[in-house]
Amino acid sequence: MNDTIATAIDPETRVTHHDHEALRLWLRLLACTMLVERHIKARLRARFRVSLPRFDLMAQLERAPEGLRMSELSRRLMVSGGNVTGHVDQLVAEGFVERRDVPGDRRASAVALTPRGREAFLAMAREHEAWIVELTAGLPAGDRAKLHQLLGRFKQSLPMP
Amino acid sequence: MNDTIATAIDPETRVTHHDHEALRLWLRLLACTMLVERHIKARLRARFRVSLPRFDLMAQLERAPEGLRMSELSRRLMVSGGNVTGHVDQLVAEGFVERRDVPGDRRASAVALTPRGREAFLAMAREHEAWIVELTAGLPAGDRAKLHQLLGRFKQSLPMP
Numbered sequence: 001m002n003d004t005i006a007t008a009i010d011p012e013t014r015v016t017h018h019d020h021e022a023l024r025l026w027l028r029l030l031a032c033t034m035l036v037e038r039h040i041k042a043r044l045r046a047r048f049r050v051s052l053p054r055f056d057l058m059a060q061l062e063r064a065p066e067g068l069r070m071s072e073l074s075r076r077l078m079v080s081g082g083n084v085t086g087h088v089d090q091l092v093a094e095g096f097v098e099r100r101d102v103p104g105d106r107r108a109s110a111v112a113l114t115p116r117g118r119e120a121f122l123a124m125a126r127e128h129e130a131w132i133v134e135l136t137a138g139l140p141a142g143d144r145a146k147l148h149q150l151l152g153r154f155k156q157s158l159p160m161p
Numbered sequence: 162m163n164d165t166i167a168t169a170i171d172p173e174t175r176v177t178h179h180d181h182e183a184l185r186l187w188l189r190l191l192a193c194t195m196l197v198e199r200h201i202k203a204r205l206r207a208r209f210r211v212s213l214p215r216f217d218l219m220a221q222l223e224r225a226p227e228g229l230r231m232s233e234l235s236r237r238l239m240v241s242g243g244n245v246t247g248h249v250d251q252l253v254a255e256g257f258v259e260r261r262d263v264p265g266d267r268r269a270s271a272v273a274l275t276p277r278g279r280e281a282f283l284a285m286a287r288e289h290e291a292w293i294v295e296l297t298a299g300l301p302a303g304d305r306a307k308l309h310q311l312l313g314r315f316k317q318s319l320p321m322p
Contacts, residue, residue, distance in 0.1 A: 022296075025305055028316065135319060136315070151189045154297070
């Protein structure tokens, strides 16, 4: 185990003996998320030379075959960061995304995956899912199911932002 | 419930009926993390006019009273993003952080919290902890303990990056 890397990506190292159990829970949740995200980022880069914001952007477009306005796309991606316009321009230049008119609004435009972009995304999404299956396989199936259930309760219990 | 906001910060909306349970678990974990982070970001901004990267930076320095080299600080913050140098310059200008010589290495310098910076951070950290207590209070204590335990098992089961 590489302790240098582990420290860099583990907010739980911040925990001290006098921290409240709620804080410990949060930092552990954050640690797990960051560790998985780190794996996914590295694999997307190594396998497809794609950044996570770009993958997330294509995932949003894949769910919206009718296309999304840039404002809507930016809103949906707000937490993933990254420069949406820059990513879109790049994807358009590569033929993965196209701009479309918005019926009834001549000044607006929407973006959508091209057939080629959809194909490229689905290939990545299949591998992404296999990575997630692999990354969670160390936890017994019963624990995974229980964790899913508890996270669902936690999510339901959170106040809306 | 504001559906517009919920969509924007909830990667679980990406789940389709044919997704693997592992992917559902991951997207739910990510959703919980993002929702909590969203609350923390909004409160840090409203209460202290501080960004999350800045809070994380000060948290790292608080744990290292002897100071940290910029390279080490950047490494520890790599997942939090943000421009470390820019944040440090700003914190130095405000009197919260100071630059120090590194004994035995005349070309290197380290940064550390000033007493005032430490005081300011500890005041924020106390409220931050209270927010986390509040945000997790909707989940019964037994569920919180079980969730902490399962996340610990999950973290242990993850391959090192």
